[in-house]
Amino acid sequence: MRSIWRTLDAGLWRGVLAIAAAAAVNGASFGAIAVAAGLPLWVPVVMSLLVFAGGSQYLVVGVVAAGGSPIAAVLGGLVLNARHLPFGLAVGEVVGNGWGARLLGSHLLIDESVAFAMAQSDRVRARAAYWACGGSLFIAWNVGVAAGALAGTLVDDPSKLGLDAVFPAVMLALVLPALKEAGKWRPALLGAAAALATTPFLPAGVPVLVALVGLLAVPRRADETDQPEAVTA
Amino acid sequence: MSILPILVLALGTFAFRFGGVALRDRFTIPPRVRELLSTGAIVLLTALIATSTLTKGHGFAGWALPAGVAVAGLLAWRKAPFVVVVIVAAATTAVLRLAGVA
Numbered sequence: 369m370r371s372i373w374r375t376l377d378a379g380l381w382r383g384v385l386a387i388a389a390a391a392a393v394n395g396a397s398f399g400a401i402a403v404a405a406g407l408p409l410w411v412p413v414v415m416s417l418l419v420f421a422g423g424s425q426y427l428v429v430g431v432v433a434a435g436g437s438p439i440a441a442v443l444g445g446l447v448l449n450a451r452h453l454p455f456g457l458a459v460g461e462v463v464g465n466g467w468g469a470r471l472l473g474s475h476l477l478i479d480e481s482v483a484f485a486m487a488q489s490d491r492v493r494a495r496a497a498y499w500a501c502g503g504s505l506f507i508a509w510n511v512g513v514a515a516g517a518l519a520g521t522l523v524d525d526p527s528k529l530g531l532d533a534v535f536p537a538v539m540l541a542l543v544l545p546a547l548k549e550a551g552k553w554r555p556a557l558l559g560a561a562a563a564l565a566t567t568p569f570l571p572a573g574v575p576v577l578v579a580l581v582g583l584l585a586v587p588r589r590a591d592e593t594d595q596p597e598a599v600t601a
Numbered sequence: 602m603s604i605l606p607i608l609v610l611a612l613g614t615f616a617f618r619f620g621g622v623a624l625r626d627r628f629t630i631p632p633r634v635r636e637l638l639s640t641g642a643i644v645l646l647t648a649l650i651a652t653s654t655l656t657k658g659h660g661f662a663g664w665a666l667p668a669g670v671a672v673a674g675l676l677a678w679r680k681a682p683f684v685v686v687v688i689v690a691a692a693t694t695a696v697l698r699l700a701g702v703a
Contacts (some may be wrong), residue, residue, distance in 0.1 A: 411607070418608070419607065424610060427646070430653050434658070445613075448642050448645050448666075450641070453620055454635045454639075455618075456622040456623075456625070457619015461687060473622065477621075485686065508629065529684055529695050530698065531691055533669035533690040533691055534687055536666075537673035538686070538687060540650050541674075541683060543650065544678060546643050547643065547686065555643070556643050558663060567652055576649050579645060579648030580641060583637055583640060586636065592616065
């Protein structure tokens with residue numbers, strides 16, 4: 369195992385540690401928000417260990433905090449995490465071949481570990497980067513969540529401290545880079561508008577799922593638009 | 602909130618991850634589906650940001666909350682450090698509420 373770590377140069381470790389530090393702060397925010405929303409301390413801690421997918425954890429806590437049903441919350445979380453399937457296909461050979469490596473490695477599959485592995489020039493470095501990034505983030509995220517949740521229990525009135533603004537602000541900071549990619553902001557805005565428009569009428573948590581109509585605005589790929597449109601008129 | 606929804610989410614998420622890793626040789630996802638999955642994630646998160654910024658229950662959340670999120674979003678756009686974004690969001694909203702803005 370030692371030779372794997374030697375293949376990681378100092379620059380790569382610096383990158384991993386910077387992301388891990390950010391994950392710890394992000395985790396602390398998540399823990400504090402979950403407790404501020406009225407959830408018991410164990411919920412964010414256990415959820416972070418078992419699910420280990422920040423976006424879906426925020427989604428579940430956000431929906432439940434808004435009074436939504438756990439079913440809508442979990443459904444949204446699963447839709448969100450469906451992207452891990454193509455990620456797994458993409459980095460599958462990097463994770464390892466034994467069953468132990470595959471089982472443990474699968475749990476460490478997150479946006480960051482996939483991105484780090486895919487940025488490497490060869491397979492040995494990619495494997496080292498995947499495990500270094502995934503492992504570091506797992507530790508940083510869970511320690512951060514536990515610390516944040518503990519700190520959150522000390523706050524008696526979260527809204528007085530503006531803590532309810534932290535959740536959407538954190539999400540916005542995480543989503544902004546992806547929104548700048550081509551073809552992403554139009555579906556996102558359409559979906560957000562649909563969710564806002566239906567919030568007064570639908571049970572909490574459901575409007576976020578309604579937002580998936582925004583996918584209708586995903587631009588068609590070039591190879592599809594090349595085909596002649598069916599004449600209906 | 603009970604442990605059951607957490608377990609369902611954890612098992613489902615692990616199934617997506619392990620499924621991809623285990624099936625890598627036997628399965629390719631069409632680019633169109635891949636694109637819809639990644640855009641779907643962004644769409645859900647953006648909707649969550651919009652509803653948790655602007656609504657509380659079935660109504661409007663008041664001005665202090667969206668103001669804090671907007672200032673934080675501007676800082677994030679200008680690539681401010683994550684910690685700064687978090688603190689400014691809470692501080693802006695807290696100060697506005699202290700000043701009597703709902």
